[in-house]
Amino acid sequence: MKLSAYSHSPGAHCGSASLRNLADFYGWGFSESVCFGLGSGLGFGYYERGPASRIIMGRNGGLETGYFETLGIDYDERSGQKWESAWNDVRESLADGVPVMLFVDLYYLDYFKSDTHFGPHILLCVGIDGDEVLLSDSEFDSIKRLPVSHLRDAWNSDYGFGPLDNRWLVVRDPTVETPFETAAETAIERTATMLLSPDDGDWKTQGIDGIRQFADDLPAWTELEDTSWCARFAYQNIERRGTGGGAFRRLYADFLDEAASEVGLQEDVPTQLYDIADDWTHLSTTLKNASEAEGEEQAQLLENASDQANAIADREEAFFDGLRKL
Template identity: 50%
Template sequence: MIADYPHAPGDHCGSTSLRNLADYYGWGLEEAGCFGIGAGIGFEYDELGPTSRIILGRNAHLETNFFENLGISVVQQEGGSRPSAWDGLETQLESGPVLCYVDLYYLPYFGSDTHFGPHTVVVIDVTDDSVTISDSEFPELQTVSRQAFDDAWRSDYGFWPLDRWWLTVDTPELTVPTDTATRQAIESAARTMLDGRQDERSGVAAIRAFADDLPQWTAFDDVQWTARFAYQNIERRGTGGGAFRRLYGTFLETLGTNAGLDDHFGERMRRIADDWSELGSVLRDVSETDDTAEHATLLEDASDRAAALAAREEELFTDLAAGL
């Protein structure tokens, strides 16, 4: 057991895990800063998941981007046999805590009937029978059986299949100054959001695809569950509210301003986050009525709101790229 690991809950699993690691290694970063330096903002719209359509407001590479932007040396592994994965995990725990991706459906302390992954946790101990986890959703450490953890660690469900991925810090030295890392991360985030114009699965283009498709959701047999899950992925499920935009706004207001950006960017992002929250409320309303005519009206409203948000985000990230 890593007895001095500073576990504390937070808004988002990935950025909270990174914040706790930052506290452990003395990097002096808050959760929003970890999210931003990981270029965590993003948007994906896809058909893969527990509902007919899913949305995700973060970048899939938050955790690895964080270490790369700060120049922190890490060791990571994915795939391979079950014995080799567990040997790697246990060996790395001799040096420090280990980040892992899991499907929370298999973790009994969640009591969830929905597959959801990758959910980022930090493993701080493994015994012959159990695994001790630092999970952002809970104020206390959680302990599960090895079998339960392995089921969660190797899952074919979620936003993408999970194959016993782990990452641990090799050398905890920051080799890139925080201001430099911040500017690199903002440039990367802007590129991800804007270059997605050519790929409707990510970035601003994905928000537009989401907006265009919303009125067609009335044809889904699971329209209420699809809308509910989308609402949850905007306002709940570890987003910090507003489809992760509220976390990113705090990052822009703090580390972004410290790195020389105009302080109005954080305020603009917070207003965008508020409007994502309002869109989420419309989708929640869809999930709470059986009236098909009401579904159509609400989804048209949601479509208009999403289209307006796409335009505003394109403008904001264009301005951010120009302001670096």
């Protein structure tokens, strides 16, 4: 059982690429960057639990649901079901010709060959073939196969940014109710507000306040037992691991560039965010170097990273305050 009408394409980020593939499937016509922007995916979180003892993330956790809500698309989302119930729901959706978005720990995805737990990693389930499930994963050029038993482990992992709890999401009615201009304006306003006045939720600190807390804490990372791994993972979460580069800022700048004429943004607005994305990339290089250094050299690099992160916080505060006023 495979969705014959579904066409897979890879992308920059797992969540926004999955949304883009759904946009292609349903004929919504949105690029990946537009999907990311309409979902108000940009953010920042500083976390004290996960693969390393200190974690940063450049997006927020509401991208996928925010996308559907902003566009007025009817969807159904479930989590916390027992395996049998959740799996039956997935099978029924596939039988109805509907792809299912799954939130998983990539450690259990054989084709990744990863020794690090990381979740949620977002992908689309697009078929079942015997004892294997067919997965549309943005990191790869073609549909991947995975034993159903391994999906069970990946789908209910306790690792990552919180328990995954067999979470899934499907589109119930693909009708887009909200005009693009209205949706884009709403999404931009929400993004700016979340960065400037965040609700901390389960994170230690979110938004621009979170960037400043991260910056202020960096010199003290030398006291951690996993200093090098924290620095390495922070580098990866800025520049790799599906961010599109620059802590997701390039992906969001692409959205602003595409939406500029629709929402009346000046041409230099996306350029300003591209410049900020470059600053994040430079910070990631400092963190990567710190992960490979020791002693006083590592301490000095973390001090340098602290200065860079504080400067980024200042730039982002001015940028998003201006964007919200626009």
